[in-house]
Amino acid sequence: MSENFQVNLGGLIDILANHLYSGPQVYLRELLQNATDAIRARKAKGDVDFDPTIRIELVTPESGPPTMVFEDNGVGLTEDDVLRFLSTVGQSSKRQILDRDVDFIGRFGIGLLSCFMVCEEIVVISRSLTPGSPTIRWTGRGDGTYEVEQLPSEAAIGTQVFIRSSVDAYEFFDPKFVGDSLARYGEFLGVAIELHHGGDVRRIDSTPPWEDDDCSSDDAIEDASKRLGGKILDAFPIQVESAGLNGVAYITRDSSAMATQRPHVVYLKRMLLSDQINNLLPEWAFFVRLIANVENLHPTASRETFVEDYEFEATREALGAAIRQYLLQLSHESPEQFRILLSVHHGAIKTLCVDDDECLKLFANWLPFETTLGRMTLGEIRKRTPRLPYTSTVDQFRAIEAVVQAQGRLLINAGYTHDTEVLNRLAEVDDELDIHAFDSQRFVESFESIDANDAEQAEQLTEHANALLMPRDCEADVVRFAPKDLPALFVHNEAADFLKSIRQTREQSDELWAGMLEQIADENEAAAYARLFLNWNHPLIRRIAVIENPELRDRLIDVLYAQSLLQGRHRMDAQERELLSRGILSLVDFATQT
């Protein structure tokens, strides 16, 4: 024996209110949707001799609950329709004819139930367009009971929905709230919506941005700025035929990081689906926001987002291609505008360039980079030199920046997001450029050696320094380099650094791991030393070279070493921190003793 499930309507409404819909306010959207679909159905039946209207009468008495009559002059319902569609949860009148060419917005058959989130009883009075149809009244209640009856009077063709606010839902009948919600969801429906309250009438019907002849005019941009809640740099129409997507893409003026928090405003069959859609564009296009209408993508049951199916993916891809095309065109036709766009959104464009060689070739010269010679575009850099050394991290750049700068040489800081990837890709697609990772070891070869007059003193200082530093895997050298106000430069050696971290870790490890680390260290034994360059151009270094007190000299070298590590943002272990504080203490002692 089979039996039907018992549906608890109260429980179902709770699910709708708390888990499916974003909140009770969507009852207005659902009523608007049903009314619009009814009007479209009437037109689809060939009846065009009527003035499509949705009329809402809102009554808010000083005492007692507010009421609402939501009326359309759409196709109406027969008694049969009422029994099948209003009295059966999940049955949609629209699903029966989905394959036909009618643009229904709804299809889940649960829309009217959303009214139970704000009232306890719904009364529907309807007369169908079908000739000879009587006026029908359907009364449904939150407990799941309903009645259907024929009325003797002949109402106009269409449907009226009567609802009275439940005690806890008055706020959802507030005239401003109702008017704003109707405008939010339905201003672009193309059906005249009238809200009557007291003696006031508010008419809701606007031209959508995607039907604006010039979406980048000042007025249009200002209007879009208000709708999107951010400043806009430029706008262009955007279409995806397969999705029936017609919209406007807005380039934000906000920095890209902020723009990621700003979603798109998307309409489905001209009714607002959501102003929180954030996955309709490829990730790299986070500087673009859309206001768009979609005809063919599938909404989820909540109608607050899209099902992420194949069509959705294809649409996202097509939108990405359209934005890319816009950028290419802009760079050709309006270079100044493109430069302004890049100044705000170079991060996004770099992301695009990493995966798209064509864009990389076209946009590369526009991309800005931080260099030792100031902020420059790649085009400006290549005018100076085809040799483009870069550092992969900001810290590496900062460590050597002052010295490279003082020598008037160019070094690119490619430590910001995707900079290194862009340069590496560019090295592969552009044969004219010699793009390579900065080699600090080779760079220091350009430092001047000490002339014969000072050679002996410098050599002695080198010896003293090496005696102190060699146990730390660091080799000292006394040379001349610019800037002359920098007394010492520590040039790290990756392999030496690695050995140092092995040594530090080994000290903490058990016998098993210490053994393995030892073996790894042995494999890397041939590694070169890090180097500390003492700058003979600096008076401090020349003074240290002639200090006769070995204790003072050594402490000064310790301090110089530790200070050069700090200045270069290099790793400092506990012993090195100790060197610094011990050195300074000794200097204080020496100063106070003398």
Next chain:
Amino acid sequence: MSEYTIEELLDQAEDYELYDVQPFLLAQQAEKLAEASGRPEDLFLTKAKVAQYASHVDKIEEAMVAVAWCFANRELLDEIDPQDQYRFLWMLKNLLRKAVDLPAIRLEQIERVMQQTAEWYDEYGIGDQVIHLLRAQRSLIIGDTESMRQHWETARTLPRDSMSDCLACEADHRVHFCIALDDDEQALEIAKPILEGELSCSTVPHRTYSTLLYPLLRLGRLDQARQMHQAGYPKVHRRVDLVDPVALHIAFDVREGNTQQALERFEANVHNFMEITAYTDRYSFLVAAEFLFEVLGQDQSNCSVTLPKNFPLHREDGQYETATLREYFRAEAQQLAEKFDRRNGNDHYSNQHRKELRLEVGA
């Protein structure tokens, strides 16, 4: 000290593909900040991240050093975010799989680390399946097929858990095991759902195509091997974590007489070869390079090759004697094979594995 905070640097690292080297560099910067901060939990987190990103780009030695610190300070694992805890435990598995790639690490040391890891996993409710699978993979790499079979069979009897590989990776491992047991037909059968797109992940089917080249050639199915080659190479092109499959595709090009294409692919990937410390993958690339210059040398005594500046024989003009390059790669490969074989106590690398990498089938 740095323009960014630890959190910002680690957030930036998340923006990259896992097989990009940049997250590793960013994690290293974060590690320096953590060292200066004096907060042990920050240091643990950043060391864990360094190990994670290093292992993704086959910088195995660097990952081992960071993990050694984590083992020495294991109580700090509880101090970090649960999601990072899970990532750390997952990374341990990947690292153990790759530890055998370092010939300097002895097999009994690897086994002891596996035991330590199993104990650590046990504290977090993770079972032994993953450890047995790792042992099977270790045995596969060192050419001990009997041990591989035993551990694989044990792993199959144990339940999957949060540390189990994804289904695509599991199928890929089984393909490897079957090939090692000379059951090529079964390997192809297991690979079917991978090749038909039913099972996939970030490294599968990428590596599977190259894995199937050898068995297909062994079965005499050259057309199918060519299909695998054609579909497979674009997926591993320039992937620093997939130098091993790249090497097999280069060897296939050489075998097919497409030496020009092989040379282009060699040039496109040699930079990655220079970067990694996964010596098994380095060995694969060395053998493929030796094979390439050996065959090139049959027709031309000199060749024009773009080699990275840090390549030991690098010349600015890019002109090399083919025999010099062949000899360089041969000697490097041989030296590495000897290290592996000495450690493993057999001649698998010098002999069978070398043949497989050159796609030499038959007697």
